[in-house]
Amino acid sequence: MDSRTVLARWIPWAASERSEMDWGAVYEEQLPRVLDFFRYRVGSRADAEDLASITFEKAWRTRDRYRSDRAAAGTWLLAIARNVAIDHYRSRSLRETAPLEAAREIAGGETPEESFAKRADSDRLACLLESLAERERELVSLKYGARLTNREIARVTGLSETNVGSILHRTVKALRARWDEGTAR
Amino acid sequence: MNDDRFMNSLQEPPNPDFSRDLGARLRRIERETAVEGRPPRAALAPRLILTFAAIVAVVAAFLFPGVRASAQAFLNLFRVQNFVAIRIDANRLDQLSDSKLDLQRVFNEHREMLLDPGPPKPLASVAEAAAASGQTVRVPTILPGRMAADTVWLQGEARMRMTADAKRVRDAMDLMGVRDLPVPAGLDGAVLEVHTFPMVRQTFVSGGLHAFLLQSRSPELSLPATLQIADLGEIALRMLGMSPSEAHAAAARIDWRSTMLVPVPADAGSFREVTVQGQKGLLVTRAERDDGKGHKRSPGVVVLWSDGQNVYAAGGNIASDDVLAMAESAR
Numbered sequence: 238m239d240s241r242t243v244l245a246r247w248i249p250w251a252a253s254e255r256s257e258m259d260w261g262a263v264y265e266e267q268l269p270r271v272l273d274f275f276r277y278r279v280g281s282r283a284d285a286e287d288l289a290s291i292t293f294e295k296a297w298r299t300r301d302r303y304r305s306d307r308a309a310a311g312t313w314l315l316a317i318a319r320n321v322a323i324d325h326y327r328s329r330s331l332r333e334t335a336p337l338e339a340a341r342e343i344a345g346g347e348t349p350e351e352s353f354a355k356r357a358d359s360d361r362l363a364c365l366l367e368s369l370a371e372r373e374r375e376l377v378s379l380k381y382g383a384r385l386t387n388r389e390i391a392r393v394t395g396l397s398e399t400n401v402g403s404i405l406h407r408t409v410k411a412l413r414a415r416w417d418e419g420t421a422r
Numbered sequence: 423m424n425d426d427r428f429m430n431s432l433q434e435p436p437n438p439d440f441s442r443d444l445g446a447r448l449r450r451i452e453r454e455t456a457v458e459g460r461p462p463r464a465a466l467a468p469r470l471i472l473t474f475a476a477i478v479a480v481v482a483a484f485l486f487p488g489v490r491a492s493a494q495a496f497l498n499l500f501r502v503q504n505f506v507a508i509r510i511d512a513n514r515l516d517q518l519s520d521s522k523l524d525l526q527r528v529f530n531e532h533r534e535m536l537l538d539p540g541p542p543k544p545l546a547s548v549a550e551a552a553a554a555s556g557q558t559v560r561v562p563t564i565l566p567g568r569m570a571a572d573t574v575w576l577q578g579e580a581r582m583r584m585t586a587d588a589k590r591v592r593d594a595m596d597l598m599g600v601r602d603l604p605v606p607a608g609l610d611g612a613v614l615e616v617h618t619f620p621m622v623r624q625t626f627v628s629g630g631l632h633a634f635l636l637q638s639r640s641p642e643l644s645l646p647a648t649l650q651i652a653d654l655g656e657i658a659l660r661m662l663g664m665s666p667s668e669a670h671a672a673a674a675r676i677d678w679r680s681t682m683l684v685p686v687p688a689d690a691g692s693f694r695e696v697t698v699q700g701q702k703g704l705l706v707t708r709a710e711r712d713d714g715k716g717h718k719r720s721p722g723v724v725v726l727w728s729d730g731q732n733v734y735a736a737g738g739n740i741a742s743d744d745v746l747a748m749a750e751s752a753r
Contacts, residue, residue, distance in 0.1 A: 262694075264448060268441060273433045286440050293444060297451040362432045381429045409429055416428060 260300065263310045264293070270311060270383045271318050277382035278322050278374065280363040288325055292318045315383055315393065319375075365412050373408045380405055452741045502640045502733050503680035505704035505726045507693040510663045510685050539580035539618070544573060548624065551576050555620035562626075562635055562736070564751035566744035569628040577621040577638075586612045600660040606653060615644040626738070633738030633745070635752060640733050651678035658683065684726065696725060698734075698749045703727030707742055725749050 271292055275285035296303075296317050303313055366374055379390045387405070391398040545551045551574050552559040588610035595603065619639035626633040656673035662685055664672065684704060686693050691708040705725045723745045724737035736749040 260452075264445060268436050268444070269433075272436050276432050276434070282434075286437070290444050290447070293448055294451060297448045359432045359434070362428070366432075377429070381433070413428060 274382035277378035534583040536581035539578035560752040569626040572625040575623040617642045636735040698727040
């Protein structure tokens with residue numbers, strides 16, 4: 238271990254590294270991940286912003302209880318975000334597919350099949366995600382929204398890393414097939 | 423389009439307006455939760471002073487000469503220009519503050535007060551404090567909420583000379599488990615001199631909010647030129663709980679002639695580097711904590727910085743952004 242590493246551990250700024258408890262930095266770094274987690278999880282940008290707000294406000298009110306020696310700030314925030322998502326789905330019917338409806342509006346009244354190729358990539362992906370089962374969608378949200386590794390997802394969800402990898406591989410393959418199918422039309 | 427690009431297509435940066443509004447709400451929450459805590463005036467400021475005292479004591483105990491001092495030999499001069507936080511285990515702090523390890527006892531039989539500072543004195547105004555202390559006293563032009571100036575105090579100048587007792591230092595090192603490092607040769611009987619300058623303390627209040635601003639010319643510790651400061655600093659770091667390899671590496675990097683160590687308990691506080699008036703500073707935030715003895719330590723924030731000549735500390739039971747704004751505005 239070199240001296241720079243040693244100092245980074247004990248004296249963060251000696252190696253130009255920020256303290257793990259720099260909450261301003263935590264906010265700047267984690268907001269995109271949490272927001273994107275909800276973008277993949279619920280689809281609608283407005284809903285994602287609402288749920289991200291709830292997540293951060295909950296976290297900030299209880300941050301004195303955060304233990305940096307037990308979990309990284311990002312992991313802690315995602316644990317809160319997952320609970321917020323669960324509450325969100327409990328309070329709303331899963332059948333209220335607002336993103337899909339919104340996407341249809343964007344398409345100017347055309348049928349989904351006719352307008353699919355015209356939509357922006359994000360709208361198309363949001364529509365495809367609507368078709369996923371709950372578990373698959375959460376894993377995709379953690380992987381591509383929160384940018385977690387398979388190992389981190391396994392730790393968060395309690396699934397094995399192998400299982401996470403298999404499910405994600407299968408899910409992405411199916412989504413890709415449907416994506417290509419839509420593009421070909 | 424590859425899978426990653428395809429799957430990442432829903433990612434997008436936060437809307438700036440949303441990000442700014444949420445950030446403002448979080449700062450309000452930070453402020454509210456700080457207000458809900460007990461005022462730290464009774465705990466934080468004395469603790470800060472104690473921290474200064476403790477650090478001076480630690481430095482005095484372990485960063486002093488390996489030869490017998492004379493007036494001419496006082497060539498190493500320690501002045502505080504940088505603050506470096508050391509994250510340590512809370513149990514280590516408790517052990518350090520244990521009566522069995524009263525660092526001042528190392529010098530008890532060999533201490534000479536050359537100039538007694540006397541008790542702190544209340545003054546009528548900042549102008550009076552400036553006149554009494556012989557320094558330009560900075561006043562914050564930005565105060566959080568409806569805070570207003572409350573009191574002004576002056577702690578007098580002090581000079582103390584101490585002579586080390588190698589056996590007591592060895593005992594202290596042994597008590598803290600630092601048994602593999604030798605007591606520096608020539609330690610016994612070495613003399614050091616601590617000089618603290620008048621310190622002005624201003625307090626500000628509004629309802630349950632309290633804040634303060636301390637300023638003083640940097641305290642000085644005079645040491646013989648033959649002192650191997652890094653070697654002695656290594657002992658200090660070990661006393662604070664660093665592993666042997668880490669302490670050895672860190673001691674070689676720290677500028678021991680200008681750096682004050684600030685121990686921060688791992689489970690009770692956080693710290694980060696900040697910039698105050700163009701100078702590098704240290705912001706220490708302490709969360710409310712039960713000390714396990716039926717007492718709750720109040721939350722608070724302190725920012726420490728130096729302009730090379732003077733050292734400053736601003737803090738209170740207010741949000742860190744407010745403390746920084748207050749410190750930045752001190753003119």
